[in-house]
Amino acid sequence: MPTTSTTTSHPTQDHRTTPAVRLVDVRKTYPGREPVHALRGISLDLRAGSVTAVVGQSGSGKSTLLNCAAGLDSPSHGQVLVAGHDLTTLRPDDLTRFRREHVGFVFQSYNLIGHLSAVENVRLPLVLAGRVPDPAWQADLLAFLGVAELADRLPGELSGGQAQRVAIARALITRPAVVFADEPTGALDSRTGAAVLQVLRETARALAQTIVVVTHDSTVAAAAERVIVLADGQVVDELEAPTAEQVTAALLNRAR
Numbered sequence: 001m002p003t004t005s006t007t008t009s010h011p012t013q014d015h016r017t018t019p020a021v022r023l024v025d026v027r028k029t030y031p032g033r034e035p036v037h038a039l040r041g042i043s044l045d046l047r048a049g050s051v052t053a054v055v056g057q058s059g060s061g062k063s064t065l066l067n068c069a070a071g072l073d074s075p076s077h078g079q080v081l082v083a084g085h086d087l088t089t090l091r092p093d094d095l096t097r098f099r100r101e102h103v104g105f106v107f108q109s110y111n112l113i114g115h116l117s118a119v120e121n122v123r124l125p126l127v128l129a130g131r132v133p134d135p136a137w138q139a140d141l142l143a144f145l146g147v148a149e150l151a152d153r154l155p156g157e158l159s160g161g162q163a164q165r166v167a168i169a170r171a172l173i174t175r176p177a178v179v180f181a182d183e184p185t186g187a188l189d190s191r192t193g194a195a196v197l198q199v200l201r202e203t204a205r206a207l208a209q210t211i212v213v214v215t216h217d218s219t220v221a222a223a224a225e226r227v228i229v230l231a232d233g234q235v236v237d238e239l240e241a242p243t244a245e246q247v248t249a250a251l252l253n254r255a256r
């Protein structure tokens, strides 16, 4: 199990009271001949160390919400605070630096670099930030995620589940305040997807990591402790530790 004792520079003033992520009346309108109101005033607090799933029908605003919360896109209105820092006031360069140091990403398509080995992919965020990998942390992380033996393989030599576990290690190597995962199990069969999600949950517990997962899969969502249901750019339901059936029922309820 990875240790969490080495130096870190989380900007959190007090992680017990500052939510890992706070959204205040976040709205996002995509301009155009017919503007799209993708987010219509979302306010949320995500507790540090929590695992939250965001579900909703296609087009309900899940990816837009994740992109705004992660500082990949800027809202048209409202505030986004990550570990106490207001991303909406940061200049682009500072935002890029903040993201690099304090936010981790896991995508459906893994986004591993094909000509780099698994371990080189994992180290990449540190290299880009000009930081030196901590060998003990790196070894712990690879072992925890069950990919230590695969460290020298190229991404093309990994199964989907292995590639996603490498991508999770890459998201965690910088010890980010929050990890955002957009359909992380979408490219996997349901058994492998469930195993990857289990890894994310265990990671959250072991590292007191805050994780936000966007998914359309009720089984995946049910592995989170809290499920936020979006419809038409608004939060329409919130479920605490639901079963997959309860998530499906909430989604169907909103589809009517």
Ligand SMILES: Nc1ncnc2c1ncn2[C@@H]1O[C@H](COP(=O)(O)OP(=O)(O)OP(=O)(O)O)[C@@H](O)[C@H]1O
Residues within 6 Å of the ligand: 030, 036, 037, 038, 056, 057, 058, 059, 060, 061, 062, 063, 064, 065, 216
């Ligand atoms: N770059 C963009 N320009 C214009 N409209 C956009 C853009 N990105 C998303 N939208 C629109 O915003 C709304 C929300 O899209 P979003 O991708 O956030 O939904 P989603 O819930 O993630 O959908 P899915 O499950 O299909 O991925 C949709 O109506 C979509 O068409």
